[in-house]
Amino acid sequence: MLSLTPSHIIEYLFCPRFSYFEYVLRIPQYEGKFYKVRRGRAVHQQKTTRNPLYLRKKLGVLEKYTNQYLTNELLRGEVDEVLLLADETMAPLDYKFAVYEDRIYDTYKTQLYCYAWLIQTHFGAEVNKGYLVYTRSRSKVVEVSITNENISSIQQIAQKIRKIIQQNRYPKATKYKKRCVSCSYRNICIR
Secondary structure (H helix, E strand, C coil): CCCECHHHHHHHHHCCHHHHHHHHCCCCCCHHHCHHHHHHHHHHHHHHHCCCCCCCHHHCEEEEEEEEEEECCCEEEEEEEEEEECCCCEEEEEEECCCCCCCCCHHHHHHHHHHHHHHHHHHCCCECEEEEEEHHHCCEEEEEECCHHHHHHHHHHHHHHHHHHHHCCCCCCCCCCHHHHCCCCCCCCCC
């Protein structure tokens, strides 16, 4: 059975051919060698051991579940924190080794949308917001609205990726040519 991650979804949105190169042809990206990826993983590890009983009362958190590895029929991922809120909804909270620059990157939102889908499936709870913690901005917490349309969009993308992988289908490249400059597959991609 095919099981995707939020990274699959983010890569697909960057360019659908990522799914083909990495998961059909099995050509790895070797992203683990990049400093920010390694440092981000270290921050995640650190946050799980520090003050595990702390609840963010200002956000209305009644209970939290840390490092939740969740799955559904198409997606899997580990959520840094799943928050049970006072209004009986739930919310994902994700730590980012980043500086907050008065904007939220689409990749961060996409990851929260993926986690929202997983939380809905696993806990059966409504999810209408998520939180990002920017560790390089004094752990600034930023709220992100999550709608059913956001989650539905993620579900549709997951189906498209499944089709690429299961049918060995070579998809169209991104329409944003500038993305090709920084793509790890640019030397083998036929435009």
